[in-house]
Amino acid sequence: MTTTLITTAALAGMFDDPNVRVFDVRHDLMDHAAGRRAYEQGHIPGARYLDHETELAAPRTGKNGRHPLPTREQLAALFEAHGVGPETFVVAYDASGGMYAAHLWWMLRWLGHERVAVLDGGWQAWQGAGLPVSHDTAPNASLPATEAYAEQTESPSLLAPPLVETVDADAVLANISDPRFTVIDARAANRFRGEVEPMDPVAGHIPGALNRPNGENLQADGHFKRPEQLRAEFTALLGGREPATIVHQCGSGITACHNLLAMEIAGLNGARLYPGSWSEWCSDPSRPVARGEA
Template sequence: MFDLLISAAQLREGLAGPGWLVFDVRHDLADHAAGRRAYEAGHVPGAIYLDHELQLAAPKTGSNGRHPLPALADFAALMRAQGLRPGIQAVVYDAGNSMFAAHLWWMLRWLGHENVAVLDGGWQAWLAAGGAVETRVNTGSVTEAQALQDRGYGSAPAMPAVDAAAVLANLEAPAFTVVDARAANRYRGEVEPMDPVAGHIPGALNRPNSLNVESDGRFKPPAALRAEFEALLGGVSAADVVHQCGSGITACHNLFAMELAGLKGSRLYPGSWSEWCSDPGRPVARGAG
């Protein structure tokens, strides 16, 4: 079974047998309908489309970020409806550098599903490997999904996360190191295309998630990722790292890359910058550090 990365060749082989469930999460933050259009134009055979705006986020309140994490029970119900159950191999892909795929990977692990892998290189890798393309819209089966609920999925989070209150308290009594996955110019506060306030959480380190992949969108080798993260963290253990970004999506890309590098146990701040900056009482830093 796969719990981190899977190649296009391995996916093709796996789909020849039973027990696999593939999720297409292609998305464009500037055009929310683009992912659905891309899916309908062609996708991995059997893949089910999930929308990051409409299905994988809770309703926005104006103070809970751009992609609020849904209640665990609501997400469990969504995945039961797709046919997720214990023992199934889930695979997630997108058409970028796997940032949306890594986000759903984290959510599924948060739910308690261990066998979930990201398709390395995403949709482009599938096409390059000669993978078949399907245009039929697929929906999940719920006939076997009740087993997921019976096994207790969704009863308690299985991946650690922190909230804004914990991040704020950490400024006064440091207990963890925050790593910001946004591009360097956004981190420094020079530009801000998504949120009303520019800058970063005071004390946060910057690791643009784009550094985790090669030019073809495949992840760098684990040894290279480990060396880069260790150089950034300067001796801080993985368990003492909290990841954030603009809205909790690309933060999962850094968390996934650390897991791939063998640096396991870091945490996510799901609300991230979009939640943090919604409260003018929370401090904002600008510049390189």
């Protein structure tokens, strides 16, 4: 069973498997209602919609980034409410080259759930293959609101030891003067250089970070590059660094997971995530900011 990517043909052959859950995580950072509208206009049959703003992020404080991670217990309860158990195979898809689907992939691995894959090519590939489209939103209709299960205190059975690791802002700050790992920023090059900043109040990047825009992981048709190509590109970027010494970040912890998935596809395992990313980092004016090239 794949734990990175799945093809449209393979997913289409799983419709009769009750142990498969498909999640639609289409989203637009500039129009937060766009993903749900798209889901209601048509989705993969049986897919359930999850919202990156209201369900896959914890409350924002102004200091914890734009998409702070919920607790592992809250996330596990959310997925259990959608019928995901330890043996469920989960497939995530979006219409943005896999950036939101990769975030869901990472989240489940953070819960210790290995049986999860991203639909390669996403919604566009599904439509392009002429596969069935549903307008039935019933799978989401009877679920409780996020607040109803956010108070759950007992660890759900979905929880297991994490398969991925995180670092926090304090660790990233300490790393600047005493380097133990290398930060890779998944944002576009002009945002990394500090030339533009459409999302956050401060432009620039974390001092010492390297830049790998997540779009470089894709072919022109929106599918991921072949494993050998990704391996060659990341190996060149890492410059001899071990994958376990890499920490990925982006604007708010979402597109960084695209780079994490790409490294996993390439067989370069063990990199970590800074979930708060730039939106958390720049919320504290005492933290240093770099501009220009790495």
